[in-house]
Amino acid sequence: MNNVLGFLEARLMPLAARVAQQKHLCAIRNAYISFMPFIIVGSVLLIISSFPYSGYQHFMAVLFGKSWNSIIEIPFNAVFATMSLFISFLVAYRLAEQYEEDAVSCGILALVCFLILTPFITLDAAGNVMAIPTEWIGSKGLFVSMIGSILWTELFCYLKRKHLVIKMPEGVPPAVQESFAALIPGLVVIVLALAIRIGFAHTSYQTIHQFIYDVVALPIRHFGTSYIGALLTVLSITILWSVGINSGSMVNGIIRPLWMQNQTDNLAALQAGHVPPHVITEQFFDMIWMGGAGTTLSLVIAMLIFARSKSVREVARLGAVASCFNINEPILFGLPIIMNPIMLIPFNLVPLVLVTVQYVAMKIGMVAVTTGVFIPWTLPPVISGFIVTAHLSGSLMQLTNLLIGALLYLPFLKVLDKQYQASEVA
Secondary structure, three states: OHHHHHHHHHHHHHHHHHHHHOHHHHHHHHHHHHHHHHHHHHHHHHHHHHOOOHHHHHHHHHHHOOOHHHHHOHHHHHHHOOHHHHHHHHHHHHHHHHOOOOHHHHHHHHHHHHHHHOOOOEEOOOOOEEEOOOHHHOHHHHHHHHHHHHHHHHHHHHHHHOOOOOOOOOOOOHHHHHHHHOHHHHHHHHHHHHHHHHHHHOOOOOOHHHHHHHHHHHHHHHHHOOHHHHHHHHHHHHHHHHOOOOOHHHHHHHHHHHHHHHHHHHHHHHHOOOOOOOOOOHHHHHOOOOOOOOOHHHHHHHHHHHOOOHHHHHHHHHHHHHHHOOOOHHHHHHOOOOOOHHHHHHHHHHHHHHHHHHHHHHHOOOOOOOOOOOOOOOOOOOHHHHHHHOOHHHHHHHHHHHHHHHHHHHHHHHHHHHHHHHHHHO
């Protein structure tokens, strides 16, 4: 085990640190962090309008009228149906910040290019307008939004570094100078986006959106949101935490775009009164990470009940309240778990087992699938299970997960507890 830890510390930590600091991944992660409050607000409004209890629905209809659902869902639709527009701006903005360029100009430029690539009007054979499709400005267009924003910003910054700009005479206000400096790079980027739009119009895909979705997004999403993908997700988080790297935000920031489409499909099904079709969403993992990475709330429960050494019981008491809100640093560093050969075995094993149990339970219909609504990550377990599934089975699943996790942690905890007892007696 020490050899494994040595390998992780020597090889994995430097690699993970480089990935965490990679500019493009940071830009995507920070863009979603900036947009997350609005996603949560939209999800809360959807919960209010779609709460699955007939008495509640009847009461609200009597109080606010029969169309109250559609009215309260307007903000939700405004957020989720136009998500790619906001993300295209935010990714470019966050990337430009890292290059210390004009972030607002880069954000607007990325948004303009995304709109150029996006088909808004469909014509029939006679040239008449048939429809104005908006599917690509929602979650379905996220890949083009993110990839495009990175490419446009990189090209824009490169052209400015090569001084392909209009220089203004001295004495011109800096804001005016910055505006004119962006003219030529902005024109080159926009013309390139238009050329891509025209080029794809002569292919069988018709648009770059359809090409990216069919060739890139669907295969990656299919694997990333599969059972195997879920196992690799939790394992990557716990492996990195094993050597002290706060990996949750890093891994989630990379994989979140894959979950987003599943969550949008589930939310659309919920609005239509249907059963959500996808098992793996971000909220699926919210039901697993009770107490934080490694489901350490299960460990805290086992410590409070079975630990006999003063040290372990003191750590459990200090970390219990924080663990209820999914903050587990007091346990990770206080017990400790990180770099501890005994506790790292269940720390990495428990989430794999819980993902398997929960996936099977949802797949066969024993537990309700997550609806796709977003919740704050600090929401306590049991409550969070009920909210993300809109069903009591979500809470029962979390209670079952806690029990399984406690049983798996217990043998390793007893070994560690005996070591602490022996040192205290000595």
